[in-house]
Amino acid sequence: xxxxxxxxxxxxxxxxxxxxxxxxxxxxxxxxxxxxxxxxxxxxxxxxxxxxxxxxxxxxxxxxxxxxxxxxxxxxxxxxxxxxxxxxxxxxxxxxxxxxxxxxxx
Numbered sequence: 489x490x491x492x493x494x495x496x497x498x499x500x501x502x503x504x505x506x507x508x509x510x511x512x513x514x515x516x517x518x519x520x521x522x523x524x525x526x527x528x529x530x531x532x533x534x535x536x537x538x539x540x541x542x543x544x545x546x547x548x549x550x551x552x553x554x555x556x557x558x559x560x561x562x563x564x565x566x567x568x569x570x571x572x573x574x575x576x577x578x579x580x581x582x583x584x585x586x587x588x589x590x591x592x593x594x
Contacts, residue, residue, distance in 0.1 A: 493540060493541060493542075493543075493544060494541065496540045497537045497538070497540040498537070499537075500533050500534070500536045500540055501533070501534060503533050504529075504530045504531075504532075504533035504534035504537060505530075507526045507527075507529050507530040507533065508526070508527065508530040510526050511523045511524075511526035511527045511530060514526065528552060531552055532550065532552050535552065535555040535556060535558075535559055536555060538559055539555065539558055539559055539562065542562050542566075
């Protein structure tokens with residue numbers, strides 16, 4: 489992993505941990521709506537930390553669902569490169585076989 493990618497990933501992870509700690513404080517104070525907001529922000533930043541640890545491209549989305557999809561795509565590419573030569577057909581077949589949402593599309 490390139491050091492600048494690692495530094496960026498660690499920066500996002502540090503922010504995610506801090507926001508989770510703040511969310512716990514707010515929950516204990518009875519400010520549940522703010523605690524939930526910070527939990528969402530923490531999850532988004534932790535996912536972005538994973539993505540930045542793997543890729544150089546900036547993650548512009550603020551949707552947890554979109555960021556999860558990006559992370560899943562990275563894991564899919566890594567799994568394909570380890571098991572067989574990547575091809576468009578094999579990626580599609582693997583997604584249909586293993587992804588819980590895609591399996592209903594076959």
